[in-house]
Amino acid sequence: MIKITFCLTRLPHLTREEFQSYWRQTHAPLVAARAELLKIRRYVQSHSLPDEAFAALAASRGGPPAYDGVAELWWDRIEDLGSDDPAVRKAGLELLEDERKFIDLTRSPLFLVEEHQIV
Template sequence: MVKVVVICKRKPGVSLGEFNEHWRTTHARLVTRLATTLNVGRYVQSYRGGSEAIARFVEERGWSNGDYDAITELWFDSAESLAAAFSSPEGLAALKELHEDEARIVDMPSVLAWVTEENVVLDKTKGA
């Protein structure tokens, strides 16, 4: 399993509410529509927690979110599947469409991204 992890923050002038609304609806629908073209098997969005309990938990540990607003994870069956999607004419067109949407709300120069092979050590969500 190969995963692309992207950490991003919103563009200056875009409120957290505007960012979250666009990311959770417009951008999510776009990724869902393009998932087959891009060989994406799973797509997960994670957002900065907004509750007092979460803020206190983070503060007590001295952690920082570096002003980042969201983490996106895209799963692929293999490195070959990822490479094929990101090099085909259809895949390149899909990536262009995604990039254009991201550029509306994401501070693109601050994006952090990497490709990783996932090593699940514990997963209690799958049952015993």
């Protein structure tokens, strides 16, 4: 399977709680409603915990600020990601338009991966 991993940073005017609430309650149903058309096999949201929950761990590693969440989407084949079908393109654009309402896309990297399960 092919997976997109999307490391999400919220728009600056949103709190983490507002961002995560919108993502789960508004955006997730939009993805679910289009999943079959877009051939999405699985969609998982990982919501980051409040900063104080992991402040010591983050400080010990010296890394960048945490993301507000991570979205993971799976497809059977890479060919399932693109389509000339106008309905598929429309569904993808609808999701992108909604993402612009709560995600700072310029600070939210996304990449294709192939999983290698170790444990």
